[in-house]
Amino acid sequence: QKEVEQNSGPLSVPEGAIASLNCTYSDRGSQSFFWYRQYSGKSPELIMFIYSNGDKEDGRFTAQLNKASQYVSLLIRDSQPSDSATYLCAVTTGANNLFFGTGTRLTVIP
Amino acid sequence: EAQVTQNPRYLITVTGKKLTVTCSQNMNHEYMSWYRQDPGLGLRQIYYSMNVEVTDKGDVPEGYKVSRKEKRNFPLILESPSPNQTSLYFCASSLWATYNSPLHFGNGTRLTVT
Numbered sequence: 001q002k003e004v005e006q007n008s009g010p011l012s013v014p015e016g017a018i019a020s021l022n023c024t025y026s027d028r029g030s031q032s033f034f035w036y037r038q039y040s041g042k043s044p045e046l047i048m049f050i051y052s053n054g055d056k057e058d059g060r061f062t063a064q065l066n067k068a069s070q071y072v073s074l075l076i077r078d079s080q081p082s083d084s085a086t087y088l089c090a091v092t093t094g095a096n097n098l099f100f101g102t103g104t105r106l107t108v109i110p
Numbered sequence: 111e112a113q114v115t116q117n118p119r120y121l122i123t124v125t126g127k128k129l130t131v132t133c134s135q136n137m138n139h140e141y142m143s144w145y146r147q148d149p150g151l152g153l154r155q156i157y158y159s160m161n162v163e164v165t166d167k168g169d170v171p172e173g174y175k176v177s178r179k180e181k182r183n184f185p186l187i188l189e190s191p192s193p194n195q196t197s198l199y200f201c202a203s204s205l206w207a208t209y210n211s212p213l214h215f216g217n218g219t220r221l222t223v224t
Contacts, residue, residue, distance in 0.1 A: 032210045043200055043215035102152035
């Protein structure tokens with residue numbers, strides 16, 4: 001079982017819709033959770049991080065963490081074509097290692 | 111501008127010819143790391159450094175070397191490159207030597223070994 005799992009997609013949503021990206025992790029001791037966005041051929045850039053159960057909002061982005069279910073998600077409201085990218089989930093385990101998921105490719109259709 | 115700078119951006123070389131990819135950060139970050147990214151495998155850590163003169167292996171260290179003589183620089187060395195090291199490489203840094211601190215990535219180096 002992989003440490004961090006994401007659906008590779010592609011996930012397609014129409015412009016203006018809510019895009020929902022999901023990530024599950026295997027280590028119950030995991031403490032820190034990150035979402036990075038990566039445009040094709042570019043480097044990953046941090047969108048959000050979350051440490052506590054619940055929701056964290058930043059503009060059009062909301063990260064949701066449920067440690068009991070070992071599940072973290074990223075919601076993108078009012079999706080724009082410029083949001084089309086691969087979204088990487090990264091998790092810090094209880095042993096203080098950082099693992100990345102393989103990413104979900106999102107396409108926002110104008 | 112705060113950034114992580116990698117060079118070169120693109121590199122084509124032949125099997126066995128030693129090469130170095132440089133990485134420098136101007137943010138006074140303690141932690142630096144090298145990743146390779148391959149289709150379907152995601153980002154995998156090669157080596158990391160918690161501070162000057164402190165380096166350790168990541169998940170895929172075979173065939174690579176690193177050094178951290180100064181806080182700002184963390185070069186990646188391939189002593190004898192092989193075709194299976196063809197990949198996209200990223201250097202990253204973070205403020206603290208803990209994985210709770212978000213990573214800042216360089217622009218990447220696309221390496222092709224023939």
